[in-house]
Amino acid sequence: MAEVVLDRVSKSFGSKRALRDMDLTIRNGEYLVVLGPSGAGKTTLLRTIAGLLAPDRGRVVIGGRDVTRMPPDARGVAYMPQTYALFERMTVWENATFSPTVKGWPKEQRDLLAREMLSMVRLIDRAEAYPRELSGGMQQRCALARALAADAEVLLLDEPLRALDARLRIELRNELRGLIQHVGTTTVHVTHDQEEALILADRIAVLRGGQLLEVGTAEDIYARPSSAFVANFLGEMSFFEATAFPSEDGTARLAAGGTNLLASARAGLTGRVLAGIRAESCGVAPPDWRAGQGVEGVVRRRLFMGRRISLEVDAGELGPLKVKPLTAQARWVREGERVFVVMPEEDILLFPMPAGGVSAALEVE
């Protein structure tokens, strides 16, 4: 258990600036999820903390010690890379017990720990297998068990669940959270999956182009994202351009594509703004039903997804809206039908109009 501090860390590869003046403190015992598109610098960040990359500038401090010039094995971290880096000539069991063995743990205690970790990742039945005999997903689980059994002060996980079957991923992320919370290890977990981030994180850090855009609890970032990019990355959003007028009660009045809407979150902006609403915040009703404020449109596509139905509604001048109501509320909706999209005023987010255009502001790569 230890606090990790990145102090103005920069790293370039040739002309590509992978990390730019990164200031980030990961608190003692915190589970920090780093979220961002490919190429945002997420893996570079982990490798810098692990000591596999030396920063061009800045310091890395773990548990109060400046480790910037220390080799990886002196830092007390366990790093699980995307490539797993399993020991090919060792069995699953030997991989999982490697680190505690090196540290000279008593056999009994070591075995107990390895058994618990291999059970959690559902590999205890394959303890005698070699990595090459395992599927990609199993190798990933083996690497995760090895990292968890390393008893490190800081755990660095790079997309640790990516190769797993969708269903198993859900099971393991629930258990991973419980386990690490119990042990209290400081953890940095990199992913591009926003649902995984919401479920696991104490705090989320959003990266883009080597820069830290925002760090905060899931609730803060979700409710009050600092930019349209962050909002869009943390959940499916629809954006539309609008003109905002202030009103006395603290809400903003919006004129957008021939429709008038109220927006109560971040109502301080006026003039041309970029407005956005999350697909899950929108409701859907029959056109004559008019429940609250919103717009009418035609359903262009409908995908059943289980607990939710994903709709794309053509809302005329407002553009296409993504709407993801719970199945129980939208079972009746069919493609080609007119519907009323409910857009609650507290869920409409306003952003300053991006100077470089909307699509550049949202671009993920």
Added chain:
Amino acid sequence: MPRVEAVGIRKRFGRVTALEACDLAVEDGEYLAILGPSGCGKTTLIKILSGLWEPTAGRVRVDGRDVTGVPVEERDLGYVFQNIVLFPHMDVWRNATYGPWVRARPPPEIQRVGREVLELVEMLDERGMFPSELSGGAQQKAGLARALANKAKLLILDEPLSALDTRVRLDLRYALRRVVKDLGLTAIHVTHDQEEAMSVADRVVVMRKGRIVEADAPEALYERPKDLFTANFVGENNFLEGSVARIVGGWAFVEFRNGHQLRVRAERLLVGDPVVVAARPESLAVARDGFGNVIPGRIQGARFLGSTKRLIVRLFTDDVVSIDLPSSQSLNTDRDVMVSFNETSVLVYPRPYMGLQEALRLE
């Protein structure tokens, strides 16, 4: 496309049985998804359906004609698309028109077909790009265009979206379904992702350990799964083990640990039956106090999940359940609540003889 049917398929590799007693028919114009965890035999099954592999036992029929042992090309299936790999040295246009070009079709026809298929997959603007310049999603679309230009009638798609980023996947799911439906093609789409299977397919076949567990339309599979394994694999679910204490007028009262009871529909249940009650996180509700179909519990934790919030509640039956509520509903942890079960959405299964955990196991 003709009707393709597999009857009593068994496949062994040495001593390992990969498939056992599989019966499956694919109708003309159907979009069928085959869903299951890794190693369940789903890829083996489509290889047998498409004629790439022979079954150890059982028959494959095309329009009623037995084609087991008949080479692929003589099965009258038309062209079968199998996750085409693009030629890296050809641009999108040449990749897409490769089939008609090889068959030496007249240039105007090649032009027409090329435009048609690239418009269908919305890739006409990218026709001059090379595969290495395309995102994973665009590569899949270009591959699909090539299959369509080849006049494929049956698309066999083995995990076509699994390598793509979450955000691209949703769009491509829709593109796949739209193309298949617009052209009246038949598709068999293998995936481990239950959400993907439900959103693309007319019908989903669930497989586990070499056997077909059940097959049904997506909404039925989610809302009324016939098998416990499906209830767990498709979406999330809470399971409570109990036994039927009494039956009164069409309702069964199931008793759990510590004497708590729930009322469920009594179809096919008898007093004393050991059962498992399944309730999805979004179908449960909580209240400070309450009566009716409720079990008391204590909130152990809450996670913010965006527009919903997930509560973890330890019921007084000692079962731990997940409950999804609107984020706006605020509740403190470490307090007692009543968890209410909606008797029309909970499902009841006979308790499996091998034990609940074993019945739900993914591999």
